[in-house]
Amino acid sequence: MQYMEVTNKSVQEVIDCLKEISSKYKFGIQHIHNITETLKSKGIELGNECQIVDICNPIIAQKLLSEDMSLSIIMPCKISVYTQDGETIIAMNSLVQLVDDINPDLIEIAQEAQELLLEIIDEIKC
Numbered sequence: 001m002q003y004m005e006v007t008n009k010s011v012q013e014v015i016d017c018l019k020e021i022s023s024k025y026k027f028g029i030q031h032i033h034n035i036t037e038t039l040k041s042k043g044i045e046l047g048n049e050c051q052i053v054d055i056c057n058p059i060i061a062q063k064l065l066s067e068d069m070s071l072s073i074i075m076p077c078k079i080s081v082y083t084q085d086g087e088t089i090i091a092m093n094s095l096v097q098l099v100d101d102i103n104p105d106l107i108e109i110a111q112e113a114q115e116l117l118l119e120i121i122d123e124i125k126c
Contacts, residue, residue: 001094003118006087007125011049014081014090017124018053025116030054030076050082055120060113068103077117090121 007014015032022029035050056076064071080091095117099110 001097002091003094003121004089004091005121005125006089009088009125011051011081011083011088014088014124015051015053018055018079018081018120021123022055022120025057025120026059027055027057027116027120030056048083049088050080053079053081055079055117057113057116060109063109064099064106067106067109071099071102071106074098074102077113079117079121090125092117092121 009017019029031054033052033054035052036046036048039046054076055078061075064075074095077095078092080089082089082091095114096107096110099106
């Protein structure tokens with residue numbers, strides 16, 4: 001399952017807002033992948049803007065990883081911000097679904113993180 005929100009902001013405005021508010025939710029941004037620029041540096045034109053943000057709440061990460069290190073394959077969480085058909089879209093995969101596929105016993109922790117991430121997306125889209 002994917003969560004997708006359309007915003008009137010530009011991709012960069014969303015990224016800048018995400019940088020500003022993530023700590024309010026106890027998340028840190030680990031890296032921002034500017035896919036458009038990376039491809040451009042390789043001589044490939046994407047035609048749309050696309051940036052992917054690696055974002056993590058260290059407390060939640062510790063809870064998950066202390067129970068099941070194999071969950072590291074889905075970390076850090078990712079929020080994608082891209083343009084398509086003239087719209088800016090903020091998207092993420094369902095963390096609950098990803099965790100459920102690996103270790104269903106940890107869904108409650110995943111739900112906690114997902115709710116916070118959706119609050120972040122709700123705040124940055126406006």
